[in-house]
Amino acid sequence: MAGPSVRVDSWIWAVRLTKTRSQAASACRGGHVKVNGTPAKPAQHVTVGDEVRLRIAGRDRIVEVVQVLTKRVGPPVAAEAMIDRSPPPPPKELLAAIPVRERGAGRPTKRERRETDRLRGRE
Numbered sequence: 001m002a003g004p005s006v007r008v009d010s011w012i013w014a015v016r017l018t019k020t021r022s023q024a025a026s027a028c029r030g031g032h033v034k035v036n037g038t039p040a041k042p043a044q045h046v047t048v049g050d051e052v053r054l055r056i057a058g059r060d061r062i063v064e065v066v067q068v069l070t071k072r073v074g075p076p077v078a079a080e081a082m083i084d085r086s087p088p089p090p091p092k093e094l095l096a097a098i099p100v101r102e103r104g105a106g107r108p109t110k111r112e113r114r115e116t117d118r119l120r121g122r123e
Contacts, residue, residue, distance in 0.1 A: 003047050003048055003068075004047065004048075005045035005046060005047045005068060006046060006068050006069065007042065007043055007044070007046075008024075008028060008033060008035055008041075008042065008043075008044045008045070008046050008052065009021055009024040009025040009027075009028050009033075009042040009043075010024070010070060011046050011052070011065065011068065011069060012024040012027070012033065012052065012054060013072060014069040014070065014072050014073060014078070014081075015063070015069060015078040015081050015082050016072070016075060016078045017054055017056065017063070018054075018056065024042070025042040027054060027055075027056060028040050028042040029041070029042065032054060032055040032056065033052065033053065033054050033055075034052070034053040035050055035051070035053075036050055037051070040052075046065050046068070047065065048065055048066060048067065048068060049064070049065060050064070050065045051063070051064050051085075052064075052065060059089060060087065061084070061086045062085045062086050062087075063082040063083065063084050063085065063086070064082060064083040064085060065081075065082060066080070066081055066082055066083055067080065067081035067082075069081050
């Protein structure tokens with residue numbers, strides 16, 4: 001490997017893509033992180049120019065490493081350390097259109113089935 005490198009879980013945490021380093025390591029172990037198209041383990045090293053894909057909170061983040069960081073930095077410095085090529089998030093209207101079932105609208109509970117049977121005279 002040419003140039004400086006750092007662990008992928010440490011870099012994801014340093015540029016503020018995850019809140020904790022352990023979340024970054026868990027994402028790697030769960031197969032949610034890819035470096036240059038291949039699944040990455042937490043200890044895999046990244047260098048300048050690598051593409052990191054991270055799936056977190058149901059959203060894909062695609063970033064290119066511009067600067068290798070070992071310590072967590074503030075948001076302005078983190079923005080300079082990567083080029084964000086992520087697709088835009090879905091519009092809020094689309095998220096609002098997804099139906100949400102209200103509590104009690106699904107299958108009846110055991111208690112509700114007993115009450116129904118009692119009303120129908122099937123005790």
